[in-house]
Amino acid sequence: MRAWRLHDYGQPLRLEECALAQPGPGEARVRVAAASVNPIDWKLSAGLLRGVFEPQLPRVLGRDCAGTVDAVGPGVTEFAPGDEIAGVADMARDGTHAECCVLPAAQAARRPANVPPDAAAALGVAGVSAYIALVEVAKITSGVHLLVHAGAGGVGSLALQIGRQLGAEVSTTCSAANADYCRSLGAHHVIDYTAEDFATLRGFDAVLDTVGGAVHERSAAVLKPGGTLVWLAAAPFDAMPGRNDVRVVRADVRCTADRLATLLEWAARGTLRVPVETRIPFADAPRGYALSRTGHARGKIVILT
Ligand SMILES: NC(=O)c1ccc[n+]([C@@H]2O[C@H](COP(=O)([O-])OP(=O)(O)OC[C@H]3O[C@@H](n4cnc5c(N)ncnc54)[C@H](OP(=O)(O)O)[C@@H]3O)[C@@H](O)[C@H]2O)c1
Structure with a gap:
């Protein structure tokens, strides 16, 4: 072979x-x-x-x-x-x-x-990663506000749909060229990361981060107290400065x-x-x-x- x-x-x-x-x-x-x-x-x-x-x-x-x-x-x-x-x-x-x-x-x-x-x-x-992150770690339920980073990617494109299927109000980051694509997969709100700063948003119950680095570090700010940041891409942070009221969990895929x-x-x-x-x-x-x-x-x- x-x-x-x-x-x-x-x-x-x-x-x-x-x-x-x-x-x-x-x-x-x-x-x-x-x-x-x-x-x-x-x-x-x-x-x-x-x-x-x-x-x-x-x-x-x-x-x-x-x-x-x-x-x-x-x-x-x-x-x-x-x-x-x-x-x-x-x-x-x-x-x-x-x-x-x-x-x-x-x-x-x-x-x-x-x-x-x-x-x-x-x-x-990609599917199992999105499943573990949203169903098992973030435990997404109906009505929660979910931010999925990189909604146009392999994991993100499945996570948008899983989040939506679980009843979440789903926001996602992507480039402008992928905005309609992400909407077609179920995103309610699209944030063009090349033009808007997602970190100014507030009120999310959960964030799925597949980008890492600065995106990871800045994601805690958007969470409500008690919210969950679940991440996949290698990043050196597992606690957020100034946010001891949120969970930061690496999905064990x-x-x-x-x-x-x-x-x-x-x-x-x-x-x-x-x-x-x-x-x-x-x-x-x-x-x-x-x-x-x-x-x-x-x-x-x-x-x-
Ligand atoms: N730990 C694990 O077991 C595990 C499992 C699965 C995946 N991962 C990791 O998770 C990461 C994502 O995996 P994947 O398969 O989804 O990757 P992917 O399909 O290669 O992701 C590509 C997507 O990322 C988007 N993107 C790039 N930079 C972005 C930014 N700054 N903000 C928002 N979107 C951005 C791009 O959208 P635009 O073209 O619109 O920019 C593109 O559609 C990888 O690092 C992978 O290694 C880890």
């Missing part, structure tokens, strides 16, 4: 013929139909996560995918060869930017027939079968639209990394295998 492998940080990925991995206990091997690109892929390939997470090289990158099970390891009762599933690879093993990959069954779920592989693949990291199954069910019912905006043939996969690296990709990028 062919896979895109990283041999050296900062060097181009190489498309290579690789041995087919055998699924171990609790694992399923999948013929990949689609795999999404997440910022962690280009950050890893550029060596930006060295010291935090340094996989042994060469390594196949890519975290999530959808495809057909072709073998299962000992103890797997959830799936059998021929099943259509989506899931997230184990960080300790080769990833999903390949024709075949191995997934822990505990991080995978059946793909409903009316959710296409590209949409299912895109939910594994772990894909589980239950979380992914819920998202897939929402997609199947049509209450969650998976915004796959860029589809890239397998042979051009590095183009997906380059687009993600711009920091301005809209929605999700998916590699079609």
